[in-house]
Amino acid sequence: MTHRFRTLRSLFPISRSGTPRAAFLGSSWPAKMAAPVGKAARGWSVLALGLRSVVPRLPGLTQVRWSRYGPEYRDPQIDKEYYRKPLAELTEEEKYEQELRKIQLIKAAPAAKTSSVFEDPVISKFTNMMMKGGNKVLARSLMTQTLEAVKRKQFEKYHAASAQEQATIERNPYTIFHQALKNCEPVIGLVPILRGGHFYQVPVPLPDRRRRFLAMKWMITECREKKHRRMLMPEKLSHELLEAFHNQGPVVKKKQDMHKMAEANRALAHYRWW
Amino acid sequence: MLKRMTRLVSGARQLDPGRLLHGGPQAPQSLAAHPDNQVPDGSPRAVSCTSEGDPARHGEQHEARHYCIPLQDLRTTFPHGLPPRFGMQVRTFNEACLMVRRPALELLHYLKNTNFAHPAVRYVLYGEKGTGKTLSLCHVIHFCAKQDWLILHIPDAHLWVKNCRDLLQSTYNKQRFDQPVEASSWLKNFKTANERFLSQIKVQEKYVWNKRESTEKGHPLGEVVEQGLTHVRNATDAVGIVLKELKSQSRLGAFRLLVAVDGVNALWGRTTLKREDKSPVAPEELALVHSLRKMVRNDWHGGAIVLTLSQTGSLFKPRKAYLPQELLGKEGFDALDPFIPILVSNYSPKEFESCIQYYLENSWLQHEKAHTEEGKKELLFLSNANPGQLERLCAYL
Secondary structure, three states: OHHHHHHHHOOOOOOOOOOHHHHHHHHOOHHHHHOOHHHHHOOOOHHHHHHHHHOOOOOOOOOOOOOOOOOOOEOOOOOHHHHHOOHHHOOHHHHHHHHHHHHOOEOOOOOOOOOOOOOOHHHHHHHHHHOOOOOHHHHHHHHHHHHHHHHHHHHHHHHHOOHHHHOOOOOOHHHHHHHHHHHHOOOEEEEEEEEOOEEEEEEEEOOHHHHHHHHHHHHHHHHHHOOOOOOOHHHHHHHHHHHHHOOOOHHHHHHHHHHHHHHHOHHHHHHOOO | OHHHHHHHHHHHOOOOHHHHOOHHHHHHHHHOOOOOOOOOOOOOHHHHEOOOOOHHHOOHHHOOOEEEEOHHHHHHHOOOOOOHHHHHHHHHHOOEEEEOOHHHHHHHHHHHOOOOOOEOEEEEEEOOOOOOHHHHHHHHHHHHHHOOOEEEEEOOHHHHOOOOOOOEEOOOOOOOEEOHHHHHHHHHHHHHHOHHHHHHOEOOOOEEOOOOOEEOOOOEHHHHHHHHHHOHHHHHHHHHHHHHHHHHHHHHOOOOEEEEEEOHHHHHOOOOOEOOOOOEOOHHHEHHHHHHHHHOOOOOEOEEEEEEOOOOOOOOOOOOOOOHHHHHHHHHHHHHOOOEEEEOOOOOHHHHHHHHHHHHHOOOOOOHHHHOHHHHHHHHHHHOOOHHHHHHHHHOO
C-alpha cells in the first residue's frame, strides 16, 4: 500500500533535492526563514502544512519517511570540483546558486559520504545493506576483501590464459561489480493486488531504485544463506559476483524466474491502474 | 537525489575499450622470460624496476627500485615462506619483487665489511608497524644466500611462544618444555635451505638419543637433523644440538653463519602457554627459546646476527610500541646490548612514487582514478606512505 501513499506524496511540489524551485518556495515565506532552528527542525514548515491540509487525510495511512529537515534545507554539495572552479568560469546560474548557499540552510552531510575520488555510491549502498547491527567497520572490510578476492581471481585467470583471451578478461573489480548487479536487476516485478477478496500477483514495471534494491538484496541473501558454514562471506560473494558478471549463477536465475512468473501472469496485467 | 547518483555512476563507469586492452602490452612481459636480463631503458619497467638480480651489487643507484628474486630461488632461500601478504602478491604477479631501500643497503654494507675474527655483531631492525622490517630481513637473507652463507632463519619467534598444542617435558632437562611440532617443522625447512652444508659439517661430540640410537662424533650434521625429523620427540633436542654445533664450528672458518630472527622480542616477553595445572610458562622454560637465546649472544665469531622487532604477533605489548626498549623490556635489552639499531621508516616520496609505478606497471591499480594525480595524492594521504597500509589500500582499488 505504501506505493500508493508515495504516489500521492510525489504530488507535492516540495522536492528533496535542493532545486531553485524549492528554494524559491521557501524564500517566498521570509518569516519561516527567520524562524528559530528548533521550529524548522521540528519537521514541516507552515507552507508544507498548508499544502498538506489540501490533501485529504486518509485513514490508516501514516507518514513513512520522516526527515527532521524542513523543505527549505538544501542538500550539501560534496563534490570538490564544484568548489575548485575559478570565479570567471561560473555561469550565471552557478553564481546565483553559490550566492544562495550563503543564506540557505544546508543539511549536514552523512558521515559515510566523503569527497574521496575513489568513492562509489553503489558500493556504499551495498555496504550499508550488508551491515548488521551498525557494524560499518566489518561491512566495509568485507566489501574491500571481496573486491580484492575478485581482483586476485581475475589476475589468476589472466596469467593462465593465452594472449587472445587476455584481451577479454576484465580485471577491474568495480566494473565487474557494477555489471554483475546490472545483470541481476529484474525488468518487471510482481505486486500483490487485492481484487474480490483475493490477492493476485500482477506484473508491474519497477522503478529504477526498486530494481537496484532487489538486485542487491537478492545477492546478499543468496550469499548469506547458500554457503557452507566455514566459508567466509568475501569468498562466496566474489564467486557470486563473477558468476553474475557472466550471466550465470543463482541470482541471475532468480531474476529470470521472476521474469517467467510475470510472463505467466500477464493476463492479470489489466489489474494495474497506474 | 538517487537520479543524480545514477548519473554519477553511469558517468564514471563507462567501459572504455582501451581499458580492456590495457593488460595487452603488459602480458608478454609477465609471461615471458624473467626481467633478470637487461631491461631496455625505454620500457616502462625501467622506472620502478632494476635488472640487477644480485643483492651484492646493490648500491645507492638502485635505491627505491624493485629487483626480482627468481621463483626457483624462493623455494630454497625462503622455505618457511614469506610474510602472508607478500606471499599472496608473489602468487598473483608470478614474480617476487623486493624494493631496495636504505636500511637494507646499510645492512648489506655492514655485512660486506664484517670482520669475521671479531665477535658476531647484532643488528636490530626496528620501526613502526608495516614499515618493511621483515622484507628488509628477507633482502639480507637473499644476499647471504647468494654469498653462500649458512642461513639460520627463524621466520617468526612469536609462533614458538603461543598457540602450542603439545608441550612435552624435556628429556634433556626436566625443568624445561619441548615443542615437537614447531621444532620438527623448523628442522624440515632448515634442511631445505642448507642442504649442502649438512653433509660437510661434522658433529664434534657423541649424542645419545636413547638406548639404541646415538650419533657418533665425526658424523655429518645431517644425521642429527634426520633423527629430529623421524623421531619427533627428539626434535627440540636436535634443534638445540644443531645450534650448539653451528655456533662452535663457525669460528673454524669453513662457513659463515647468519642468524636471522624475526620478532626477537618474543624471546624475552611472556608466553600464553600453560602447564597442566594452569600455571603460566615463562619463555626461559621452553627449550627452543633457551637455545635460541644462547645463539643470539655475541660470544662466537665467524658470522653475523640480524634481528627484527615486531609488535604484530607480540603478546601483551601495546599496539603503538615499536622502540627496542619498549618491545624487548629490560631483560631483553640487557641481553642484546650492545647492538646496532637500524630504523626502518615509511616510504620517502621517491620510494612511494616507485611503489605506485610498480603497481601501475603490473596493472594492479585497476580503478581509473588511481592513475590520476588526485588519486595518488589521496593514496599518499590515506596510507601516510606506510608500505603495509599502501599495499592493503591498493589491493582493493
